[in-house]
Amino acid sequence: MKKCLNYITVAVVFSVTVSLSAAEKVAPVRMGSGIMTFDTVPGWGFDEQGRSVLGPTHGGVVIDKAGNIYTSAKIGVVVFAPDGKVVRRFLGDEYSNIHDMEIREEADGEFIYGARNANAEGIKFNAETGEMILKMPFPKESGLDLKKFAPTAITVAPNGDIILSDGYASNYIFKFDKNGKYKSHFGKKGNGLKEFNTAHGMTLDTRYDPPRLLICDRNHMPKGRLLHYDLDGNFIEEVITGLGMPTSVSIQGDYVSVPDLHGRLVILDKTNTIVAVLGNNEDPKTHRNFNVPQDQWREGIFSGTHGSYWDKDGNLYVQDWNVSGRLMKLVRVK
Structure with a gap:
């Protein structure tokens, strides 16, 4: 059955600009609703200087049976452990x-x-x-x-x-x-x-x-x-x-995550009804915008949501279409 909707806005507890040198000091942001409530993990996947290791991203995310997270970027495919440490990379022309x-x-x-x-x-x-x-x-x-x-x-x-x-x-x-x-x-x-x-x-x-x-x-x-x-x-x-x-779709059980290039991610249930909206960006200057550098990222607010994937615990990994290479971990609140 076809369903229609108007844009839905969700309240985010607060947002804060990411600090390149002290990403660990950024507080998590809670988003979503009901059983689809998540907390962000500030600084997940960054290097020791608090920077993204990816470079420009215009790709997707998948997870293997061991729980490792693969994301594609201009440079190739970078593989992370669940704690955000890089496990391996596939770089070069074949993987770019x-x-x-x-x-x-x-x-x-x-x-x-x-x-x-x-x-x-x-x-x-x-x-x-x-x-x-x-x-x-x-x-x-x-x-x-x-x-x-x-x-x-x-x-x-x-x-x-x-x-x-x-x-x-x-x-x-x-x-x-x-x-x-x-x-x-x-x-x-x-x-x-x-x-x-x-x-x-x-x-x-x-x-x-x-x-x-x-x-x-x-x-x-x-x-x-x-x-x-x-x-x-x-x-x-x-x-x-x-x-x-809508840029991509990922299934876990009865639920579907759907990134939207306008800077939000919607979650549908088995009846294809929207049950949560995550990271909603209402700023016309930064949503659907590739050129938002890392020092202008806001925790809990997306810019050009492009790829997503669920892990076995129901957490979400979300990639933005982004000049600096943004991949976010959202931990599902039990």
Whole structure:
């Protein structure tokens, strides 16, 4: 069932500018509501000088079965332990500018799937060693004549099929088999019910049996929306509208976290009703703004929310689209 909403504002206890030299002195901020209430962890992931180690971020977040947090940045993929210490890095041209990631446990290990818009490909690599397993450029076998290929989202079906959204170009969504062989495509660019105007984010919606695709139609007019499609590319329903600019989706149990580029994150329940809004930024100068340097960050206030992921305890890790590289840990209040 489709749901509509007006922008919701939540009261944040207080906000404070991050100090580069004394991030540990910044007090946590509580946000959200009900069972979806969280406290920020000031300075999480910073180096000893209180600075972000990431550099520019325009990517996603995933977590492996050991609890390590992977986030993608311009420099590559940086892996953190839950305490914010860096565990390892995958740097260089092969790993740079991954716009979206998915992680999947398979028979021979855990693997990261990535969508690289600037490099016009989908990829798969080993989450522990970084060994590159697959690269999926534009599939010429599709018969399409595209001037540009810029994938923004990737997910994997239960049978291993890889689904890659060309969200910054044609808005076709491509389906490959587990070996990277092209199978089919669906969708097209537009503002119609079954069209995409920036199919920006996507995941496998495991709240349903069988699972289905949950797709962020970021720039659909008049306001962004989420859609359900089956794994064969058939339209099911418009899930919710009026979300601003939804960038990605992450599932845990019955709940979905949806970052909005306007500087907020909404959480939906199993009925796709909004149950909490986190980090709401009402300042038009700093929301949907990449160029907010670290010395202007405000604790508990987001700027360009782009990626998120849940850990096993229900905590959230949230990445901002940001020139200095912002990744935040939100601890769920029990």
